[in-house]
Amino acid sequence: MRISRTAVVATAVAGLLLGLSACSSSDSGATKLDPNADLSLQTLTVSNWAAYYPEDLAAKFEEKFGTKVTITNHATNEEIMAKLTAGGDSGIDVAFVSGQFAQALAAQGLIENLDKSLIPNEANLVPEAAQLSYDMGNKYSMPYSWGTTGICYRADLMKGNEPTSWNDLLMPKPQYKGKVTMLATERWLMLPAQKSLGYSINTQDEAEMGKVKDLLIKAKSNLLAYDDTTFYERLVSGEAVMVEAWDGWCNYGIAKNKNIKFVVPKEGSDLWADTMVVLKTSKNKEAAHAFINHILDKDVHSWVIDNILYKVPNVPAMEKSLPALVGDFPNMGITPAELLKGEGIVDLGKASALYTRIATEVTAK
Amino acid sequence: MLVHNKLGWLRLPLYGVLVFLYLPISVLIFMSFNASDAPFTWTGFSTKWYAVLFDSPDILEGFKNTLIVAVITTIISIVLGTLLAIGLARYQKSSSLEAIALTPAIFPDLALAIGLLALFTSLHLTLGLHSVVISHALFCMAFVTAIVRGRLAQIDSSLEEAAQDLGDTAIGTFFRVTLPSIKPAIIAGGLLAFTLSLDEFVIAFFTNGPSSPTLPIVIYSMVRFGVSPEINALATVVLLISALIVTIAQRNVKVQDQI
Amino acid sequence: MALAVKSEGRDAIKRRALLSRTLFLVPGLTYITAFMLIPLGFIIAYTFLTRGTYGGIEFIFTFENYTRALDSLYIGVLIKSIFIAAAATVLAFLIGFPVAYAITKLPTNRQNIMLVLIVLPFWTNFLIRTYAWIVLLNTQGFINKGLINMGVISQPLELLYKPSAIVLGLLYAYIPLMILPIYSALVRIDPAMKEAAINLGATPAQAFRQVTLPLALPGVLVGAIFVFVPSVGNFIVPELLGGGKTVMVGNLIRDQFLKARDWPFGSVLALSMVFMLLVLFFVQARVNRRVLGDARA
Numbered sequence: 001m002r003i004s005r006t007a008v009v010a011t012a013v014a015g016l017l018l019g020l021s022a023c024s025s026s027d028s029g030a031t032k033l034d035p036n037a038d039l040s041l042q043t044l045t046v047s048n049w050a051a052y053y054p055e056d057l058a059a060k061f062e063e064k065f066g067t068k069v070t071i072t073n074h075a076t077n078e079e080i081m082a083k084l085t086a087g088g089d090s091g092i093d094v095a096f097v098s099g100q101f102a103q104a105l106a107a108q109g110l111i112e113n114l115d116k117s118l119i120p121n122e123a124n125l126v127p128e129a130a131q132l133s134y135d136m137g138n139k140y141s142m143p144y145s146w147g148t149t150g151i152c153y154r155a156d157l158m159k160g161n162e163p164t165s166w167n168d169l170l171m172p173k174p175q176y177k178g179k180v181t182m183l184a185t186e187r188w189l190m191l192p193a194q195k196s197l198g199y200s201i202n203t204q205d206e207a208e209m210g211k212v213k214d215l216l217i218k219a220k221s222n223l224l225a226y227d228d229t230t231f232y233e234r235l236v237s238g239e240a241v242m243v244e245a246w247d248g249w250c251n252y253g254i255a256k257n258k259n260i261k262f263v264v265p266k267e268g269s270d271l272w273a274d275t276m277v278v279l280k281t282s283k284n285k286e287a288a289h290a291f292i293n294h295i296l297d298k299d300v301h302s303w304v305i306d307n308i309l310y311k312v313p314n315v316p317a318m319e320k321s322l323p324a325l326v327g328d329f330p331n332m333g334i335t336p337a338e339l340l341k342g343e344g345i346v347d348l349g350k351a352s353a354l355y356t357r358i359a360t361e362v363t364a365k
Numbered sequence: 366m367l368v369h370n371k372l373g374w375l376r377l378p379l380y381g382v383l384v385f386l387y388l389p390i391s392v393l394i395f396m397s398f399n400a401s402d403a404p405f406t407w408t409g410f411s412t413k414w415y416a417v418l419f420d421s422p423d424i425l426e427g428f429k430n431t432l433i434v435a436v437i438t439t440i441i442s443i444v445l446g447t448l449l450a451i452g453l454a455r456y457q458k459s460s461s462l463e464a465i466a467l468t469p470a471i472f473p474d475l476a477l478a479i480g481l482l483a484l485f486t487s488l489h490l491t492l493g494l495h496s497v498v499i500s501h502a503l504f505c506m507a508f509v510t511a512i513v514r515g516r517l518a519q520i521d522s523s524l525e526e527a528a529q530d531l532g533d534t535a536i537g538t539f540f541r542v543t544l545p546s547i548k549p550a551i552i553a554g555g556l557l558a559f560t561l562s563l564d565e566f567v568i569a570f571f572t573n574g575p576s577s578p579t580l581p582i583v584i585y586s587m588v589r590f591g592v593s594p595e596i597n598a599l600a601t602v603v604l605l606i607s608a609l610i611v612t613i614a615q616r617n618v619k620v621q622d623q624i
Numbered sequence: 625m626a627l628a629v630k631s632e633g634r635d636a637i638k639r640r641a642l643l644s645r646t647l648f649l650v651p652g653l654t655y656i657t658a659f660m661l662i663p664l665g666f667i668i669a670y671t672f673l674t675r676g677t678y679g680g681i682e683f684i685f686t687f688e689n690y691t692r693a694l695d696s697l698y699i700g701v702l703i704k705s706i707f708i709a710a711a712a713t714v715l716a717f718l719i720g721f722p723v724a725y726a727i728t729k730l731p732t733n734r735q736n737i738m739l740v741l742i743v744l745p746f747w748t749n750f751l752i753r754t755y756a757w758i759v760l761l762n763t764q765g766f767i768n769k770g771l772i773n774m775g776v777i778s779q780p781l782e783l784l785y786k787p788s789a790i791v792l793g794l795l796y797a798y799i800p801l802m803i804l805p806i807y808s809a810l811v812r813i814d815p816a817m818k819e820a821a822i823n824l825g826a827t828p829a830q831a832f833r834q835v836t837l838p839l840a841l842p843g844v845l846v847g848a849i850f851v852f853v854p855s856v857g858n859f860i861v862p863e864l865l866g867g868g869k870t871v872m873v874g875n876l877i878r879d880q881f882l883k884a885r886d887w888p889f890g891s892v893l894a895l896s897m898v899f900m901l902l903v904l905f906f907v908q909a910r911v912n913r914r915v916l917g918d919a920r921a
Binding site: 045047050051070072073074075083086088089090091092228229230233236237 | 403405406482486489490491492493574575576578585586587589590591
Binding site: 387392462464481484588 | 648659723744756764909
């Protein structure tokens with residue numbers, strides 16, 4: 001018995017030493033890309049949100065270029081970031097991440113600057129797309145979709161009380177208490193309180209964030225739940241009357257119930273963008289660039305819009321899709337100039353620990 | 366009647382638990398035949414979601430991956446777990462070794478998941494189904510060990526000793542005497558290992574690679590959008606298959622002997 | 625002649641036994657060492673390291689992760705998790721024990737079927753099973769609609785997105801794991817013991833309390849561990865049935881690893897769960913020794 005106990009301790013110590021001596025993430029030099037590479041010899045693994053792309057996107061790309069494409073899903077930015085930053089080769093070539101996370105990836109040296117010569121369709125982008133604060137000029141990322149966050153609500157259940165301010169969501173009228181949801185992902189959890197108090201959504205000021213926390217804790221007692229994904233179903237079923245929502249997702253609710261409306265509160269909101277990045281560890285960079293370029297093609301991107309009901313910063317694509325959609329989905333008609341009035345979300349660097357802590361304090365109360 | 370009269374008031378908790386356990390499952394099966402995908406409203410009968418299910422590449426891919434993992438995991442668990450159980454029962458009676466052998470079964474899955482992820486990433490191992498198999502085999506093995514060990518404790522070892530006294534080798538004894546007597550326990554353990562691996566989510570979530578999700582992982586990314594009826598259809602199908610397997614298995618193996 | 629053969633046989637048997645011991649024990653134990661003990665070592669190692677700016681590890685030794693874990697915010701989460709898991713465990717026992725006892729009273733072939741029925745729900749996906757409760761319990765769901773239609777209530781009951789819903793979800797997920805070990809312990813009790821007690825003048829109730837219950841106790845403790853440990857670390861049930869409004873230690877750990885990417889701090893929290901397991905293990909071993917010791921006496 002004594003032998004086995006010693007053995008146990010010894011192996012745990014071995015594990016400890018192994019852990020302490022574990023090597024850091026691999027390095028890789030910047031590779032020169034070959035514009036004439038045979039794409040049928042490459043394979044692509046792409047990670048995107050589920051239901052956030054046309055179903056046969058992979059198949060169509062494979063048809064056109066011969067590259068085998070696997071699209072895998074991540075549920076949140078944090079999930080894909082954890083995979084990409086875990087060290088070593090994640091096996092992913094192209095990742096779809098929100099802009100501020102692309103910024104974080106670049107800061108960690110995990111993504112390379114894009115070779116624009118392989119992405120001629122960049123010319124389709126609106127000029128405003130080059131002014132996104134997380135990556136000015138789109139050096140290491142290409143925008144896939146963009147929009148803003150607001151309040152998605154059942155106009156028929158809120159007659160005469162339609163929300164116009166973030167406070168309507170945070171401190172709802174008595175008859176709406178318990179029928180409100182907020183987004184749970186950190187940056188968007190903070191947003192309504194930050195805007196309501198007149199702060200920047202990128203603030204790192206501890207005093208300001210303290211006030212944000214207090215307001216959010218007060219708001220929590222009015223909530224039905226924190227919900228990132230099923231909030232529009234709750235509107236459709238009537239379980240909720242008001243939810244914090246991204247504009248595109250509100251459209252999914254509108255598609256099911258015409259009484260649902262979207263509003264950007266008067267205090268203003270954010271400008272978010274979901275982007276495409278190429279991982280440094282990718283061994284299929286030419287195919288990756290071709291994929292991104294393919295998405296930015298006017299017909300493909302228009303097909304994306306029709307499928308996911310989000311706005312994209314692609315001029316000819318929006319021109320093609322918007323007329324048919326804007327009647328049913330008014331928020332599709334928000335112009336780039338209007339979008340740019342929203343505050344761009346940027347990465348917080350070291351301050352993200354502060355936001356995580358506050359998010360925990362709010363949700364754990 | 367299923368229930369004997371001398372149960373009396375005990376019938377209440379017994380029936381109650383069965384109702385409790387099967388209420389949500391009934392809802393699942395019920396809604397899998399719902400004509401629309403409204404989550405809470407019945408809009409009419411339809412089997413179309415079963416057609417959608419068999420047409421969903423993601424779900425089928427996830428199912429295939431899960432089966433691969435479960436089968437390989439079961440094989441590894443049976444081999445390692447049985448050997449370990451015999452070793453503990455016959456050759457080295459040590460309570461601390463036994464404790465170590467059984468710990469993986471109750472080790473907090475989240476802690477195990479991140480420990481394994483840390484190990485794999487520091488070894489620069491590319492994550493994939495193989496890393497899930499390695500992880501699953503760990504705790505599945507412990508369950509096989511527990512069941513086989515329990516069975517061995519009930520079996521008289523004099524048969525094996527007699528065989529050895531008569532000059533048989535350890536390995537020969539193993540194959541000719543020990544193995545046949547624990548066969549039911551091995552089967553039960555294997556079934557349990559298979560079941561556990563089939564539905565395991567947390568460890569697979571952390572140790573899997575991006576391009577080969579297992580079914581629970583696929584379901585997790587879909588469930589966050591609300592359960593779609595084809596998932597209900599899937600759950601119903603899996604339940605029917607399992608009921609079938611278990612019914613067949615329990616004719617050969619008396620479940621209550623193995624617990 | 626017979627004696628000489630026997631002593632030679634004994635030495636050979638001893639050598640073979642040593643070989644066999646190695647053959648049988650080494651593969652399993654090596655596997656456990658490699659894939660449980662060493663990962664545990666990693667977790668312990670991480671608790672003393674520092675988080676890099678964007679996640680990842682920096683090899684700077686620190687106790688900060690431990691001191692941070694002692695903050696009232698995290699202790700509060702830990703205590704809440706223990707309470708919720710304990711509630712689920714106690715309920716599982718209160719319901720599970722009578723059920724296990726009832727099963728032992730069934731005719732043998734019926735026992736088999738009952739056990740199978742109890743285990744079968746495990747074969748549907750855990751996430752889907754949990755989600756089915758949302759369909760049942762939410763304000764627009766079946767139970768509320770049913771009650772309103774029957775006129776029992778006029779306003780829907782808010783059954784979801786609170787700690788009690790989490791307890792229900794955990795109870796539902798793990799109650800079979802309480803029933804099976806208790807059943808196993810009950811079924812192994814030698815009926816002769818109970819008969820002896822009754823022959824010595826005990827009433828059935830006394831026999832139950834002084835013979836059956838103590839002998840079932842090891843099974844109860846195993847069941848308690850099987851319910852408590854996964855409950856305390858569960859993050860799916862609090863997320864789905866708690867509406868994200870109740871944070872349990874499982875959510876906290878998951879968030880540290882996925883959202884905050886703070887592996888060192890997450891490791892401290894994970895270690896606390898392992899510690900809880902060890903405590904329960906120790907308690908169970910202690911009680912086992914005492915109970916089985918008494919029973920043999």
